[in-house]
Structures are given as C-alpha cells and as structure tokens.
Amino acid sequence: MKNILYLLLFFSILANAQKLNTDFSTIVESETKSALKSLQGIENRNANTGNYDVKYHRIELTIDPSIADISGDVTTYFEAKENLSQIIFELTSNMTVADVKQRGTSLPFTQNTNDEIIITLPTIQNTGVIDSLTISYSGNPTLSGDDAYTMSTHNGDAVIYTLSEPYGAKGWWPCKQDLNDKIDAIDVYITTPQFNADGEELVAVSNGLEISQVINGSEKITHFKHQYLIPAYLIAVAVTNYQVYSHTVANNGNPFDIINYVYPETLTTAQTQTGITVNIIDLYSNLFEEYPFANEKYGHAQWNWGGGMEHTTVSFMQNFSRDLIAHELAHQWFGDKVTCGSWKDIWLNEGFATYLTGLTKEHLDGEPTFKSWRQSKVNSITSLTNGYVYLHDSDTTSIGRIFSSRLSYNKASMVLHMLRKKVGDTDFFQGIKDYLSDTQLAYNYAKTPDFISHMETASGKNLTEFFNDWIYNEGYPSYAIEWGQTSSTEISVIVNQTQSHASVSYFEAPIPIRIIGTGNEVLDTVLDNTLNGETFTVPVNFTVSSVLFDPDTHLISKNNTVDTLNIVNYNITKNIILYPNPTFDELFFEKPSDIIIQKIIIYNENGKKVLKTSETEQIKTKKWAFGTYFVKIKTNKGTFYKKFIKK
Numbered sequence: 001m002k003n004i005l006y007l008l009l010f011f012s013i014l015a016n017a018q019k020l021n022t023d024f025s026t027i028v029e030s031e032t033k034s035a036l037k038s039l040q041g042i043e044n045r046n047a048n049t050g051n052y053d054v055k056y057h058r059i060e061l062t063i064d065p066s067i068a069d070i071s072g073d074v075t076t077y078f079e080a081k082e083n084l085s086q087i088i089f090e091l092t093s094n095m096t097v098a099d100v101k102q103r104g105t106s107l108p109f110t111q112n113t114n115d116e117i118i119i120t121l122p123t124i125q126n127t128g129v130i131d132s133l134t135i136s137y138s139g140n141p142t143l144s145g146d147d148a149y150t151m152s153t154h155n156g157d158a159v160i161y162t163l164s165e166p167y168g169a170k171g172w173w174p175c176k177q178d179l180n181d182k183i184d185a186i187d188v189y190i191t192t193p194q195f196n197a198d199g200e201e202l203v204a205v206s207n208g209l210e211i212s213q214v215i216n217g218s219e220k221i222t223h224f225k226h227q228y229l230i231p232a233y234l235i236a237v238a239v240t241n242y243q244v245y246s247h248t249v250a251n252n253g254n255p256f257d258i259i260n261y262v263y264p265e266t267l268t269t270a271q272t273q274t275g276i277t278v279n280i281i282d283l284y285s286n287l288f289e290e291y292p293f294a295n296e297k298y299g300h301a302q303w304n305w306g307g308g309m310e311h312t313t314v315s316f317m318q319n320f321s322r323d324l325i326a327h328e329l330a331h332q333w334f335g336d337k338v339t340c341g342s343w344k345d346i347w348l349n350e351g352f353a354t355y356l357t358g359l360t361k362e363h364l365d366g367e368p369t370f371k372s373w374r375q376s377k378v379n380s381i382t383s384l385t386n387g388y389v390y391l392h393d394s395d396t397t398s399i400g401r402i403f404s405s406r407l408s409y410n411k412a413s414m415v416l417h418m419l420r421k422k423v424g425d426t427d428f429f430q431g432i433k434d435y436l437s438d439t440q441l442a443y444n445y446a447k448t449p450d451f452i453s454h455m456e457t458a459s460g461k462n463l464t465e466f467f468n469d470w471i472y473n474e475g476y477p478s479y480a481i482e483w484g485q486t487s488s489t490e491i492s493v494i495v496n497q498t499q500s501h502a503s504v505s506y507f508e509a510p511i512p513i514r515i516i517g518t519g520n521e522v523l524d525t526v527l528d529n530t531l532n533g534e535t536f537t538v539p540v541n542f543t544v545s546s547v548l549f550d551p552d553t554h555l556i557s558k559n560n561t562v563d564t565l566n567i568v569n570y571n572i573t574k575n576i577i578l579y580p581n582p583t584f585d586e587l588f589f590e591k592p593s594d595i596i597i598q599k600i601i602i603y604n605e606n607g608k609k610v611l612k613t614s615e616t617e618q619i620k621t622k623k624w625a626f627g628t629y630f631v632k633i634k635t636n637k638g639t640f641y642k643k644f645i646k647k
Helices: 002-015 022-036 039-043 264-273 276-287 322-330 347-364 367-381 393-397 405-423 425-437 448-459 464-472 567-575
Strands: 052-063 070-080 084-090 096-102 109-111 116-125 130-139 149-154 157-162 185-193 203-206 209-216 219-226 237-240 243-249 256-262 298-302 315-317 338-340 444-446 477-487 490-499 509-517 522-529 534-539 544-549 561-564 577-579 586-590 597-604 609-613 618-620 627-635 638-646
Touching: 052 237, 070 084, 096 109, 096 116, 116 130, 185 203, 185 237, 203 219, 243 264, 243 276, 256 264, 256 276, 276 298, 276 322, 276 347, 315 322, 322 347, 338 347, 347 367, 347 405, 347 448, 367 405, 405 425, 405 448, 405 464, 405 509, 425 448, 448 464, 477 509, 477 544, 490 509, 490 522, 490 544, 522 534, 544 561
Parallel strands: 052 185, 256 298, 298 315, 338 444, 477 561
Antiparallel strands: 052 070, 070 130, 084 116, 096 130, 109 116, 149 157, 157 237, 185 219, 203 237, 209 219, 243 256, 477 490, 490 534, 509 522, 509 544, 577 586, 586 618, 597 609, 597 627, 627 638
16 A cells, blocks of 8 residues: 555656656655654643653664674763653653663553553653653564665665654654754764675664774674754664765865765766865855854765665665755754744755755756756746645645655755845845844754744844745745837836736735847846836846846746737836925826826735825825825726835
8 A cells, every 4th residue: 555655746746847857756755655654743742751752862773784783882961841740751662662771770660542652750850950750662673564764675685774754663663753953963873794705894873973893793883973952853873784985075275075985886886976075065065154063073874765765874775866966954053953844844954955955956067957948947847837835734644745855856946046036146045144143043953934033133134924925825926027129228118017826915025127139139137026017127228129028037936928019008107207205295197188087095014005096186094004095096098006105
C-alpha cells in the first residue's frame, strides 16, 4: 500500500508543474517520502513531552549494516518546565526498552502502544532543575512500518541509513521529537564491525565533528560531537563501506572540511562532482553569512533514496548533481540554522533552498540560465489558478500539500525573487542577513511574520500588501498593457490586470517593461503599479516601435497582452482630475462637460470598498484613515481609474 501511495503522490507532484528537471523532482520526492511515513505525527504532536526541555543527548548505538537490529543507550539531560513526577520519551512500540537508569539506579517504566516510554522519577524534579537518565533499548526499527531506519544494499554491499523528518526519530532511538525543542548538543558513538563480509572497512557517519575511531577487537567505535542546537529530526546515522575524501573551504581564514562519504562504485564520478560545493559555499557565504556550522564540517553521505535530506552538517544524497548539492547545502542556513516554526511556514525552508539553487545559476552560469530557471518556475506556478504559499491549519495533515513543488518550492522561490526586485538587492540581502543573525531566530525557529519584520526594517517599506497578495492569498495576475507615443519625448502606458483567484483584489507589483525604438534603441524601465487603469508617462528620446512586458520573467503572471493605446480614451482619462491630492477633508472632481459620471467606487489600499456613490461634486474624506485610495469612475464614455492620498 505504501508503494502505491508513493506513486500516487509522486505523479500528483509532477502534475502540478509543466516542466520539472530530474534533480528537482527527486528533491521533492525524497522530502515528501521522508514525511509521508509519519502522517499521524504531523497531525498530533505528543503533548505529553511538552513539560521538559532537552539539553543534551549522548547516543551510543551498536549497528551492523547486514543486520536489521539496533541496540543502544541514550543518555538525556533535560530541564523541567514544571514540577515532574514522571517523564515521557517517544519510541515506537516494536522496540524494547530493557532498562532506565538514573545515576546507576534503575527506575520503573512502562511502554505503551502510543509509542511512549513512561518513566517514574524517584523524587519530584522541580521546575528549572536539570537532571539526566539513560535508556537502554534494542529492536528491529525496520519493523515499525516506515523508513526512518532503512536497511538496504548498494552493489551487493549492506548499508543502513536514517531519515527522520519530521517525526521518524522515534522509530530508531528514544527521544523527544517535538519540532520546537532543539537539543543544545549531542555526542554520537556508533559501534560497528570493523569490516564487512568482504573484508572492506565499514565507515560510520553522523552529525558534527568526528572525534575518534577506537578499535576494540573486531569492532570499531566512531565518536561524533555536534555542539550546535539541533532538532531530533535532523540527527542521522549511516553505516556502510564508504570511501571518504574531502575538500577544504578557506572560509576567510577559518577553514573547514567538506567530507564526502560515497559508495566505492561511484567514487570516481563523485570526485568529479562534489568539488563544486566549495564554490557554492563561498557564494552563499558572500551573499548571506558564513556557513553556520563552520567549527565542525559540511559533508555528503550517499544513500539510496531519490534526492537528498539536509541533516545538519551532513546531507544524505543519492547523487551529486549540482542542483541537488545547492539545494541541500542551502538548507544548512534555511532549515537547519533557522528552522520553520510550523508546517504552515514550510516555505521558509523550501522556498529559500529552491531560490538559492536559482542563485547558483545566476552567479555560476549567468543571466540567460537564471532567466530560463525563472521561466520554468513561473510555468509550474501558473499551471493552476489557485494555491497559497502559507498553509492553512487543515493543510498540515496533507503531506502532498506541505511539500507541494508548485507552491512550497516554486511559488515561494519566485516570491522571494519578486521581493528582491521590489526592495532592491542591497535591502533584500541585508534583510536576509539580519533574519539569519537575529539572536531570537538563529539556531532556533522562525515564522513568516519574523521574516516580514526583517525585510520591512531593512527596506523601510510597508510590505503588508505584498505578503498578503503573494504569500497568504492565492493565484496570479494577468496584465493588459496599452501604450502610445503621445509626444516625441514621452510614451504613455496604461496598466490593467485581472486575477486568477478572487482572494486577491489586485496584485501590486513593480512591472518591468522594455521599450524598443525604430532604430533598435532599447530602454528598460519599471512601473510601480498599484491599481487598475493606472497610467504612467515614460520619457523617451526616440521613436517607439514596440513595448515588451516583463521580457526577462521577473513576475509571476500569465496570459499577458500588449496593445497600442486608444488615444481618445487616454485623453479622457487625462481630463478627469481629482483635487486636492493629497486631500484632508474634501475631494472634488473636474471633468469635460461631455463626460457624465454615473458611479464612483472608492477602495482603500487593502482593497476594501469604502464608498459607492453617484455624487460627483464633493466627497467628504475627513473621517477616513490616512493612506492611499483607489477610485473607479464609471462614465458615459467608459470606466476609468484614479488614485489619491488621504492625509
């Protein structure tokens, strides 16, 4: 049944996009699969683990990749958030807990069918007190019915790897897997056979720095230490006969290694591909900030899942294509350092990782390749007329919706690009730097308002309307552009728009146009469009032959048209005047005598209707809120649009 669900989900993802490259498809497929297995967990986080805060884990595991069973001791330091008489950890019920000790003394415990270990403490642990205990357990994680712990083969050799996003960690170790409780630090000790059946050395992988390898008879104990905040779902292990090699990142005098753990049969190919990671880390570091885990490492560990998973400091990858490397590496900043605070905010992880993949094309390949990337995203986004980036509560029970390639990945990434165009490169990248370095968010969690706040502060702009249109509501605009050369030194451009979904009354956006002259002159300009029927005057010093709308695909839009302007209607619009503008308490209309105003409708800047009237002499505005207002004027010669400012 699971395979059928995977196939249905995979094909539904493909149906949401007109054009997806293979790398991007496998990225979404892998991240979707990693969540699909734990659908129940997404709907119901365990409230019984909310009364303590995990500070530290020492995870000691015994793993043989040719045997499904795992055994281990997990020592947890935790702080009581209220007075505790018992504490609950999570572990799938098919796993067996043998003992729970606190300072050498066994404690009473029970396991239930809700995947809980209920431990009775010897005395009340008061609020704010930190204590620890050790859980000894064993079992076959592959029997849990998911793929959090996968036993497989490559080229006939056994391999074991984990994939815990979002709530699969309990499938292979006792933990608290609440998305919103990051662990301060971990030590991971992995005991494995020293060699596999063919006499090849087995290599263990986990998060952080490899501290030591100790040979104990026929066994090897590999110790990893990770000293950054990390949620349970990003802790990972893998064991097989990996070949290991590294690249060094200069990192402005603070060098660190990119350590690659690859299957022997793909070593030669991998060595030609992974070197680009150095260039991409340099790019991201220059655009945003230093790699967040530079005191430890970055790395890749090969597995058999399609695509990859951004485990902190070591992404698990099927292959080493540049797009996959760029996407999973981007998550180290957006997803691992700053983690989305809820599934409704998943775009803060996936939209950023997708856009940074686009930025690698811009900086490493050039603008034509980046333009092609943008066009493919817009084609996907506009393949359907609806869909919001920020999820509703009901959407968080649907894995296909959380990991929608069209919305959480593609639309979110293009919204970031449009935001960049709206505020400019300097403010865009500064806002993101501030977001990443915010002490309340760094190595912690963020929600959409946190990001908006930083972008508004950096740009000095009110971005409420932008995010309402593009993140919280649905659809996209279609533009009808009319232009005409009204004198030898200027052209006039009128912008009208329809929306694909009723949730947005008008998409306010900077509109790029390209003006072409009869002598092949080219003038690029941007129209800051905020209402239907808005008229722009653009100075030119040549005779214009044509106008192109968004020729480089910087906007999410579809079915746009460009036509020559009806000069008669244009002159009518020019001759309808609103004054004073700005106004304080009264607004008047001036018009030619042959124009009869039949109806006036006025909207505020949020698209809410504030007045509908046939009164054409005077409109009282004294009690209206400050801001920009849009006027729809129906006349005997057509419908025209104006705007004014209330002070």
